[in-house]
Amino acid sequence: MVETDAPFLTPTPYRGRPNAPYMVPITLRSMAETLGTDASMLAAQIASNTELVYGAWDAEPVTVDE
Structure with missing residues (x-):
């Protein structure tokens, strides 16, 4: 996954x-440049990893029985 919560690791040119x-x-x-891969391929892999961690975004919402 790609991190954005590190306040002092802003990428160039916005350092x-x-x-x-x-x-x-x-x-x-x-990241893609460092790994020597295509950015769209890396984005697809990261999207797949994110879905594995958090589940599908179109999944049924979680409800609480009262």
Whole structure:
């Protein structure tokens, strides 16, 4: 998964600003370059990993019986 909660690990060219979710694509492209892979392939793998961790986003919502 791609991290955005580390306030002091903002990717270049935004270094010095607070990190935020809108910077995930920049981080992902940097990761792909470092790994020597295509960014879209890495994004697909990360999406698959995220679904394994959190479940499908279109799954039935969790309800609480009262």
